Amino acid sequence: MKTNFRSGFISIVGRPNVGKSTLLNAIIGQKIAITSPKPQTTRNRILGIKTTEDYQMVFVDTPGIHKPKHELGRLLDQTAQSSIEGMDAVLFMVDAEKGLAEDHVIKLFQGISSPVYLVINKVDLLKSKIQIDKIIISYMNVYPFAGFFPISAKDHTNIDHLIEELVGRLPVGYPLFESSEITDQSDFQLMSEIIREKVLYHTQEEVPHAVAVVIEHTEMIEDVYEVHATIVVERNTQKQILIGKGGDMLKQIGTEARKEINKILNTRIHLILWVKVKKDWRNRPSDLKSFGYDNHD
Numbered sequence: 213m214k215t216n217f218r219s220g221f222i223s224i225v226g227r228p229n230v231g232k233s234t235l236l237n238a239i240i241g242q243k244i245a246i247t248s249p250k251p252q253t254t255r256n257r258i259l260g261i262k263t264t265e266d267y268q269m270v271f272v273d274t275p276g277i278h279k280p281k282h283e284l285g286r287l288l289d290q291t292a293q294s295s296i297e298g299m300d301a302v303l304f305m306v307d308a309e310k311g312l313a314e315d316h317v318i319k320l321f322q323g324i325s326s327p328v329y330l331v332i333n334k335v336d337l338l339k340s341k342i343q344i345d346k347i348i349i350s351y352m353n354v355y356p357f358a359g360f361f362p363i364s365a366k367d368h369t370n371i372d373h374l375i376e377e378l379v380g381r382l383p384v385g386y387p388l389f390e391s392s393e394i395t396d397q398s399d400f401q402l403m404s405e406i407i408r409e410k411v412l413y414h415t416q417e418e419v420p421h422a423v424a425v426v427i428e429h430t431e432m433i434e435d436v437y438e439v440h441a442t443i444v445v446e447r448n449t450q451k452q453i454l455i456g457k458g459g460d461m462l463k464q465i466g467t468e469a470r471k472e473i474n475k476i477l478n479t480r481i482h483l484i485l486w487v488k489v490k491k492d493w494r495n496r497p498s499d500l501k502s503f504g505y506d507n508h509d
């Protein structure tokens with residue numbers, strides 16, 4: 213290891229749906245965090261680890277900051293907030309299409325000593341550079357950001373410049389993870405997240421938010437990994453939607469999830485999905501815990 217090797221933590225925070233998980237996947241170069249057009253996709257803090265010969269950057273992807281309605285929502289906000297303190301740098305991500313600065317979110321950074329960078333994502337959707345300049349000026353007027361980066365996480369635009377800047381913020385130190393590790397999630401977590409992502413893409417309104425996925429057990433049968441998973445919802449009507457006419461919807465979700473899990477884990481799985489109703493689980497601390505949602509603190 214080089215004597216001037218650098219390592220440190222960088223968190224990615226911002227409103228739901230601004231593209232935090234998409235950026236993390238782009239930086240790591242592999243899908244480790246699920247994404248979707250629905251707000252509040254990310255529910256747990258996920259680490260993404262990027263290691264080169266010169267540095268190790270540990271990124272913390274956080275649930276979007278929002279106004280909570282459920283106990284689950286409050287947990288998500290706490291997770292985001294506790295991921296700001298003590299970081300070597302913080303990336304505050306905004307959606308270029310959403311326009312000018314918001315005071316509410318910026319209050320989060322008052323009193324913290326870590327450098328906070330403004331990352332304006334989805335610039336591929338803007339027609340003129342003047343629009344970007346206006347957004348930058350409005351944010352720089354409300355908080356002393358350490359710098360700003362207009363990017364497109366989807367198209368990988370300007371991400372190299374961002375990384376270059378962040379390397380300079382890392383202290384000299386040993387790596388904290390093996391160079392082969394790219395995330396702290398277990399295979400079970402990855403599998404349940406991929407199933408949940410497929411549910412998010414196929415359902416509307418309340419259903420995506422009412423869903424949790426639990427991997428019940430797995431078994432190796434010959435060279436195929438048999439995975440039994442339960443999709444938990446809050447109401448019978450949601451269960452019917454998820455199963456679909458003649459089981460069509462569940463089949464579709466299962467097929468898409470299986471293909472993607474095979475690819476990501478480089479294995480062959482046979483996925484068996486069940487749907488179960490657990491009333492009001494999002495407000496029950498014991499259910500939240502058993503479905504894998506706690507704030508790790």
Ligand SMILES: Nc1nc2c(ncn2[C@@H]2O[C@H](COP(=O)(O)OP(=O)(O)OP(=O)(O)O)[C@@H](O)[C@H]2O)c(=O)[nH]1
Nearest residue numbers: 229230231232233234247248252253254276365366
């Ligand atoms: N056009 C465009 N779309 C993007 C870009 N980055 C992300 N998106 C889309 O924005 C949506 C939300 O992306 P996510 O990465 O799930 O957003 P997030 O901030 O992690 O969302 P939460 O988990 O809800 O906090 C998805 O449909 C992405 O494909 C981008 O650079 N350009």
